[in-house]
Structure formats: structure tokens, C-alpha cells
Amino acid sequence: MALGGGTFLTQNKILPGAYINFISVANASATLSDRGIATIPLDMNWGPENQVMTVELADFLKNSQKIFGYAYTADELKPMREIFKHAKTVYFFRLNASGVKAANTFCTAKYPGTRGNSLRTVITENENSTSEAKLYDVATYLDTVQVDLQTGVASLADLKPNDYVDWITGASISLTASLPLKNGTNGTVEDAAYQTYLDKMEAYNFNAMGCPSNKPTIAALFAAFCERMRDDVGKKFQVVCFRNLADYEGVVSVKNTIAGETDDPALIPWVTGVIAGTAVNKSATNMDYDGEYSIDTDYTQTELENGIKEGSFMFHQVDEKVVVLEDINTFISVTDVKSSDFSSNQTIRVLDQIANDIAVLFGKKYIGKVPNDASGRVSLWNDIVKHHTELQNIRAIENFTSDNVTVAQGDTKKAVVVTDYVTPVNAMAQLYMTVYVQ
Known part of the structure; x- marks a missing residue:
């Protein structure tokens, strides 16, 4: 049986299996992280x-x-x-904090909030119970749905917390047809x-x-x-x-x-x-x-x-x-440094993809591990070029060549300076068409 499965955008999976579109998080390779x-x-x-x-x-x-x-x-x-x-x-x-947990004689709700008031406990006698050794079946209900059942217990201390309530282990267990939890509040x-x-x-x-x-x-x-x-x-x-x-x-x-x-x-x-x-x-x-x-x-x-x-x-x-209507953000103050392209969320997605992926790549693969010599800088250059080539292959950027990226030593022996030219692609949004009638 295959272990992998789900969606993918790029070929960056580890487990064997069938993937369509994308799902995984950033890693320390030059592949693209998923969104x-x-x-x-x-x-x-x-x-x-x-x-x-x-x-x-x-x-x-x-x-x-x-x-x-x-x-x-x-x-x-x-x-x-x-x-x-x-x-x-x-x-x-x-967001709402300082709420109160609903409770009854036997338990308290797992979390504060009014939803705890929809919980109730039902305690019945177990079929193996005797006069010498009383055993009980303890059920937890949310509205009309049974969400937990523990059978053959002698006391509340024998019960395990479930996804909805924590038991008051010091309380005495007794038969009850249905005992609701009360007084749960949400807080503000x-x-x-x-x-x-x-x-x-x-x-x-x-x-x-x-x-x-x-x-x-x-x-x-x-x-x-x-x-x-x-x-x-x-x-x-x-x-x-x-x-x-x-x-x-x-x-x-x-x-x-x-x-x-x-x-x-x-x-x-x-x-x-x-x-x-x-x-x-x-x-x-x-x-x-x-x-x-x-x-x-x-x-x-x-x-x-x-x-x-x-x-x-x-x-x-x-x-x-x-x-x-249009996939845009709030940027409108166009300057020589930032063109109107920055108002397009598709452009920002491309730029953010590059920034996040290269930051992860550099942080996990290079910082403190790769020498800042010619070979080390060539390795970083290769990873960036590979990353951008994948972007171009999925048509997120265009007109990219390896010459668009340079990696040089910075002002100190620890620093590297990357110069990177990319042209994000945007989806068609406007059609200007002239029809000549003969």
C-alpha cells in the first residue's frame, strides 16, 4: 500500500504514492515550497x-x-x-478567554465555553456487576450523540479522560440516567x-x-x-x-x-x-x-x-x-522603486515564494555549514538557479536564464551578496481587440 498521497504543484515529495497538485512545507532543498x-x-x-x-x-x-x-x-x-x-x-x-468550564458531579468539560453545556453523562450498571463488586458503564454524550463509553469501571478513578471531559476522580460514582454539565461560559x-x-x-x-x-x-x-x-x-x-x-x-x-x-x-x-x-x-x-x-x-x-x-x-x-473582481492588494503609491506590478497578488506570491524558499534553503543548508569560498558560492548559485528554473517551468516567471543570478562575496568574509533578476508572470485579465470589417 502506498504511503504518500494528496496534491502537489512541484515534484518535491518524499514518500511513494500518487500526488496531484501540492501539499508539503518548505524544506532545505532548491525545490519550491507549497502554499x-x-x-x-x-x-x-x-x-x-x-x-x-x-x-x-x-x-x-x-x-x-x-x-x-x-x-x-x-x-x-x-x-x-x-x-x-x-x-x-x-x-x-x-480569541475569547477567561471562560468557565461546564461541570456536573462527575466531570468538567475539557475546555471552557457554552458548548460544554451540551454535554451530559449517563452511568448505568455493568452486566458483570455483582452485589459484592459493583461495576458501571459510563457514557459521555454531546447533544444526542454518544462520544465516549467506558465499561466495567468500579470508580471514577478508573476512567480515562476523553476528548470532551475530565473526570473528577475524587467524586463518588453512582447510577444516573442523564446528568448535564452546566454553567459553561465563553468569556469575552x-x-x-x-x-x-x-x-x-x-x-x-x-x-x-x-x-x-x-x-x-x-x-x-x-x-x-x-x-x-x-x-x-x-x-x-x-x-x-x-x-x-x-x-x-x-x-x-x-x-x-x-x-x-x-x-x-x-x-x-x-x-x-x-x-x-x-x-x-x-x-x-x-x-x-x-x-x-x-x-x-x-x-x-x-x-x-x-x-x-x-x-x-x-x-x-x-x-x-x-x-x-481582481486579485489585488492595497498598494497604489507607484514609485520608481515599486511599479504597479506590486499591486498584483500573483506578483507578490512569486516574490514571496522566492524570498521564503531561499531563506529556508540558506538557513538550513548554508549558514554555518558551507565555506564562503568560490565553490561554496557556486553551490548557492546553482541552488538559486535550479529554484528559479522550476518557477519558470510552471510559468510563474519568464525570460529567466542563469545569467540573471550572481553570487559574490560581501564586505566581510561571512557575507554573500546575491543579485537576482526575475520577471513574474500574471494571468490574462484584459483583452484589447480590434476587429476590421471588410
Whole structure:
């Protein structure tokens, strides 16, 4: 039986198996790292507090109730379903803290939150029980679904914690038809929780971050974090905010809201998944919205044009479909250093791919390991050329030759200086056609 499987974009897999498209993370070779890693903080009814949760798409599909406390189809998981439409891996963070765990005589909920109030325990007599040695079967239910059953126990101390409750081992066990857990609360979302989240995310690598708040101050905080991480730390990702025209290539500003609302940032998870999951050689321009919301697309042609000019990521109606107007970020202040190409998210994906991959390659393969002599620099040059050749093979860049890359010694014996010329490819978006009638 093959061990590998899933999707791929480039031939960078290790395990044998069948792969289509891409899924793996960056490694220390000259191959391309895959995309699809997103992160977002959310207000939740279940889950650990002050902790980053790593959830893969397959885990979400199979174990959503265990992870988030609800079945996959529940309304409460709509933001998760939206982001996973296009993301492969998501780092979630629960914003609401200081909640209370629901409890009854026998156990407490695994996590704080109102979802714990839907738990209950049922204790019945085991078929092997005797008057001298009482044995019990202990079941845990979430709503009407039995999520755990432990049989033939003599006391609560014999029980193992499950995915939903921790047992009060010092309590006395007794028969009970159904005893609900009560008094679970969610806690509140304080502005400081967003900063806690951002602090924790400095240790992670991802392609896109979502800011689910409609507060301008919170959106500005996320934009500033993104700019610092991109420009000062070197971690290349984009942040998706609601109506935050930051005039920066790292910030994507979603303008539309959902039907019937004026300032609901409900579309942030879907766009975050798209920004993270769109391949380096693809564009999200004209992409169908495949989420679950009804989007307000009541914009005139002039308003759509102005939206593009101001740097807004927008949706519009085309026949019966809602599609992305143009895959752009908020950068509009064109200079001699930064052309209008930097407003294209496809261009930024290419540049971020190069920056992240070469940083990983250099950090894991070269720093402290390869001498800074002619042979060492040729090795680095070869790796960069191989990397860029792969980009060209998948049509992410064009007109690349090995002459576009030079690697030289820097001002100190430890430093190397790389000069690199690349031409990102963008998908067709406009057709200008002249038809001559004879």
C-alpha cells in the first residue's frame, strides 16, 4: 500500500504514492515550497484558550466535532468551512478567554465555553456487576450523540479522560440516567487578545493571515504587524483585513460584506484561504466564490473601477455567479522603486515564494555549514538557479536564464551578496481587440 498521497504543484515529495497538485512545507532543498497555509483568530464556543491550534483539512473533515465541538455541517463552523475552501492547513486561535468550564458531579468539560453545556453523562450498571463488586458503564454524550463509553469501571478513578471531559476522580460514582454539565461560559474578546495572537504567530510560517475584526484599530494593528514581519523580520505573508486601505503590498482589503449587513467581515475567512491557497503560478482574478454566504455585490461599474483604483479586493456579479473582481492588494503609491506590478497578488506570491524558499534553503543548508569560498558560492548559485528554473517551468516567471543570478562575496568574509533578476508572470485579465470589417 502506498504511503504518500494528496496534491502537489512541484515534484518535491518524499514518500511513494500518487500526488496531484501540492501539499508539503518548505524544506532545505532548491525545490519550491507549497502554499495553502493560513492562520486566523476566531471567537469560539469550544477549544483551548491562549493556544494555537494546527488543523489540517483532512482533520477538519473527519474530526471537526472533536476539535471545535460541532459537527462539520453546524452553523457555528461556517468560518472554518469558508477558510478551508482553499487552505490546506490553518493555525486557529481562540480569541475569547477567561471562560468557565461546564461541570456536573462527575466531570468538567475539557475546555471552557457554552458548548460544554451540551454535554451530559449517563452511568448505568455493568452486566458483570455483582452485589459484592459493583461495576458501571459510563457514557459521555454531546447533544444526542454518544462520544465516549467506558465499561466495567468500579470508580471514577478508573476512567480515562476523553476528548470532551475530565473526570473528577475524587467524586463518588453512582447510577444516573442523564446528568448535564452546566454553567459553561465563553468569556469575552478583549482587544488585547489580538495582540496575544500576533505575538504567538511570530513563531509560525504561513502564507496568509486573516483579521476577522471590523474595528479599524485592530485592522491597523494587523497591517502594522504584517509590514514589520515582511520588512524587518523577513517573513513573507499577506494579511487580509476588512476595509483597511493600507497602501501596502502585504495587506489585502476586502470591501464587500454579506447581504443585509453594512460592516460584517464574514468574508475574511474565505479570502484568507484564497490568498493562502492560490498557487504561485495562478491568479484569483475571476475566481468563483464557492462559499456559503450571500454577498452584497450592489456596486455600479464606476464604483467597481474606483474600488480597483483604491486597492480594494472586491466581488461582483457575472450572470448567476459571484466572482472575484481582481486579485489585488492595497498598494497604489507607484514609485520608481515599486511599479504597479506590486499591486498584483500573483506578483507578490512569486516574490514571496522566492524570498521564503531561499531563506529556508540558506538557513538550513548554508549558514554555518558551507565555506564562503568560490565553490561554496557556486553551490548557492546553482541552488538559486535550479529554484528559479522550476518557477519558470510552471510559468510563474519568464525570460529567466542563469545569467540573471550572481553570487559574490560581501564586505566581510561571512557575507554573500546575491543579485537576482526575475520577471513574474500574471494571468490574462484584459483583452484589447480590434476587429476590421471588410
